[in-house]
Amino acid sequence: MQLVVNVIVLASLYCLICCGYVLVYRASRVLNLAHGEIMTLGGYFLLSITLVTTGNPFVSLGLAVCASLLVGLVVYFALMKFMAGESVFAAVLVTVALGILLRGLITLIWTSQSWHPLENLGLTNTGHKLLGNAVISTFGIAAVLSAIALYVALFVCLKFTRWGLRMRAVGENPLLASQRGIDIHKYYSLSWGLAAFSGGLAGIIMACDSGLEPNMYVIGLMAFPVVLVGGLDSLGGVIPGSLVVALAQVAAISISPQASEVAPFIVLLCMLLIRPWGLFGTKEEWERV
Amino acid sequence: MSKRGVLLAVSMMLMLICWSAAWAADPYVVGFSAALTGPGSGTYAPVKDAFDVYFNEVNSKGGINGHPVKIIFEDNAAQPSKAASDAKKFATQDKVILMMNASLSSTFAPMVQVAEKSNIPILFAAAVCPAEVYPPKPDRNEFCSTAFAAKYDSRFAIKFIKEEAKGPVKLSLVAMNIPVSRGEIDFAAELASKTEGFTVLGKEAIPPPTPDFTPFASKIKDSGANWVYAWAPWETEVKTLEALRKLGWTGKFLAWAHIQAEEDLERLKDDNFYVFGTNAFFADDSAMHKKIKEAALKAKTIYPYQKLTEGWIAAMVLDQILKRTAWPATPEKVRDAMNELKVELAGLRGGPLVWTKENHFRTVNYYRVYKWDSASKRIKNVKDWTAIEVK
Numbered sequence: 001m002q003l004v005v006n007v008i009v010l011a012s013l014y015c016l017i018c019c020g021y022v023l024v025y026r027a028s029r030v031l032n033l034a035h036g037e038i039m040t041l042g043g044y045f046l047l048s049i050t051l052v053t054t055g056n057p058f059v060s061l062g063l064a065v066c067a068s069l070l071v072g073l074v075v076y077f078a079l080m081k082f083m084a085g086e087s088v089f090a091a092v093l094v095t096v097a098l099g100i101l102l103r104g105l106i107t108l109i110w111t112s113q114s115w116h117p118l119e120n121l122g123l124t125n126t127g128h129k130l131l132g133n134a135v136i137s138t139f140g141i142a143a144v145l146s147a148i149a150l151y152v153a154l155f156v157c158l159k160f161t162r163w164g165l166r167m168r169a170v171g172e173n174p175l176l177a178s179q180r181g182i183d184i185h186k187y188y189s190l191s192w193g194l195a196a197f198s199g200g201l202a203g204i205i206m207a208c209d210s211g212l213e214p215n216m217y218v219i220g221l222m223a224f225p226v227v228l229v230g231g232l233d234s235l236g237g238v239i240p241g242s243l244v245v246a247l248a249q250v251a252a253i254s255i256s257p258q259a260s261e262v263a264p265f266i267v268l269l270c271m272l273l274i275r276p277w278g279l280f281g282t283k284e285e286w287e288r289v
Numbered sequence: 290m291s292k293r294g295v296l297l298a299v300s301m302m303l304m305l306i307c308w309s310a311a312w313a314a315d316p317y318v319v320g321f322s323a324a325l326t327g328p329g330s331g332t333y334a335p336v337k338d339a340f341d342v343y344f345n346e347v348n349s350k351g352g353i354n355g356h357p358v359k360i361i362f363e364d365n366a367a368q369p370s371k372a373a374s375d376a377k378k379f380a381t382q383d384k385v386i387l388m389m390n391a392s393l394s395s396t397f398a399p400m401v402q403v404a405e406k407s408n409i410p411i412l413f414a415a416a417v418c419p420a421e422v423y424p425p426k427p428d429r430n431e432f433c434s435t436a437f438a439a440k441y442d443s444r445f446a447i448k449f450i451k452e453e454a455k456g457p458v459k460l461s462l463v464a465m466n467i468p469v470s471r472g473e474i475d476f477a478a479e480l481a482s483k484t485e486g487f488t489v490l491g492k493e494a495i496p497p498p499t500p501d502f503t504p505f506a507s508k509i510k511d512s513g514a515n516w517v518y519a520w521a522p523w524e525t526e527v528k529t530l531e532a533l534r535k536l537g538w539t540g541k542f543l544a545w546a547h548i549q550a551e552e553d554l555e556r557l558k559d560d561n562f563y564v565f566g567t568n569a570f571f572a573d574d575s576a577m578h579k580k581i582k583e584a585a586l587k588a589k590t591i592y593p594y595q596k597l598t599e600g601w602i603a604a605m606v607l608d609q610i611l612k613r614t615a616w617p618a619t620p621e622k623v624r625d626a627m628n629e630l631k632v633e634l635a636g637l638r639g640g641p642l643v644w645t646k647e648n649h650f651r652t653v654n655y656y657r658v659y660k661w662d663s664a665s666k667r668i669k670n671v672k673d674w675t676a677i678e679v680k
Contacts, residue, residue, distance in 0.1 A: 112330035127535040218498035261496035
């Protein structure tokens with residue numbers, strides 16, 4: 001039972017992280033290689049907010065995710081907007097540079113030391129007993145519930161709201177969408193904002209669960225196989241992709257902890273051999289990549 | 290004397306004065322390649338703070354032997370390629386008399402290679418001591434002042450667990466998945482099972498970037514361990530412990546006391562969390578601790594004063610080396626000074642740091658164990674300085 005809980009918690013974290021990769025890719029066909037740094041920034045926003053305010057912890061958490069969303073919007077309007085019309089490769093290189101810049105800024109502002117924002121929030125991260133003697137931590141539950149809420153909200157919005165329809169239209173054919181009077185920059189920025197929001201949320205949960213350090217961004221890169229396993233352009237594919245990768249990783253620990261490091265990449269290699277466009281990705285996208 | 294003669298004499302005198310003034314102002318130049326950013330920088334970067342505070346004071350008082358000390362810091366970001374280029378720069382461009390390293394062990398080989406080629410001694414400070422500094426035949430250019438050292442630490446740790454455990458020990462071991470940490474844990478496992486008769490249940494070498502430590506902790510808990518020994522970077526040690534506690538594991542946990550240990554003992558307030566090391570904690574409130582605290586607060590250091598001990602010790606060692614290096618300083622003179630060195634570290638370690646030609650590590654290593662004590666609500670010294678002779 002504990003194995004199941006461990007897989008679900010890890011998969012939930014991957015779902016939160018990878019949602020951002022897919023949202024940006026679907027909207028603008030750009031692989032955002034600075035997503036790990038944007039995720040880490042979410043945790044540092046929480047830390048800064050908790051250092052200056054001593055009020056309600058939920059307000060601090062809310063402000064931190066809003067700040068993450070704002071970062072996504074700023075990144076788009078200050079940087080990525082100017083890459084419209086340029087080659088996708090150039091845009092990806094810009095995200096690489098952005099990642100390096102953010103890493104430097106994080107170290108300059110918050111130094112290299114570890115931080116524990118949970119202390120400042122006045123919350124505790126205790127274990128909760130489940131069926132079969134399994135235990136889940138408070139922020140493990142937060143990860144699972146956040147992932148469920150995020151995906152349900154995204155499904156409803158993308159499927160049943162006007163802006164969701166427009167966002168999909170912009171992602172599928174930006175030229176046609178633009179000719180139909182849709183402001184593509186508005187929807188591109190929205191996808192960047194939502195991507196930063198979900199990544200920031202993952203960063204905040206991880207910061208509360210096990211502390212904050214500048215190298216947390218590596219986890220964002222580690223989660224990348226999930227996106228390719230699920231399908232680069234499939235938001236729904238992230239959920240099975242996360243579960244498969246998390247299961248492989250947790251199962252590998254029982255064989256050898258070192259094996260857990262390579263397990264996601266073994267799953268990815270298998271997927272590339274059998275179905276290169278991922279579980280729910282589209283073949284056309286794979287050919288494009 | 291003719292006018293021309295007077296002019297010549299005055300010119301000569303002026304030249305001599307200028308030359309001797311310039312000579313007196315020439316600094317002792319030391320090159321320091323450290324992981325100020327990147328993996329492990331939380332442990333290594335505070336060294337720079339300590340050096341800045343320490344040598345600013347030394348230089349403000351006229352330097353050493355009448356010469357200022359110039360430390361050239363380069364950030365190697367824990368990358369071997371950057372460490373190699375730093376070392377080349379130090380040797381060829383900066384003409385340093387000594388190189389220093391505070392970074393991951395993967396940066397050692399490229400720096401040592403340059404040090405050997407250019408015949409410049411290299412001092413490891415805050416970075417794990419390489420085996421090449423150990424007696425009886427250390428490498429002529431490699432020296433180490435760092436608290437933690439493979440092979441010696443686990444000898445003390447396993448003995449301490451034996452003393453502290455009331456009954457049979459079922460031991461799980463935790464490492465980070467990097468060669469130096471894995472090697473030490475393998476050594477500890479052998480020592481524990483063969484020498485002390487512990488039941489060694491498993492060795493967990495946890496990958497450095499891990500989103501969730503619970504799966505690793507679950508495995509340790511399910512194995513039935515009543516003791517866990519961790520010798521790894523601090524984040525791996527403390528995050529494994531926290532994950533174990535969340536799962537309801539109530540056993541005892543012994544970890545190497547990195548510079549973050551004191552802060553985290555106070556944060557976690559866990560009576561069964563023991564940390565051992567060779568540096569004294571600020572909880573002791575020794576005169577030396579007061580001095581470091583005061584200097585750090587005055588200089589408004591980036592890192593909190595509790596994290597400066599390791600760097601301060603390295604600075605004291607360098608101070609002593611340079612005092613024993615007559616001007617004009619050369620790498621050869623520095624090496625000679627290092628081959629016969631004794632640095633008094635009262636208040637910071639259990640005894641002096643002594644180097645000889647045959648021992649570039651230390652002749653005696655002193656260990657201490659601390660833990661949080663809920664009854665007194667403070668950090669408690671569980672086992673006082675224990676000397677282990679290094680042969």
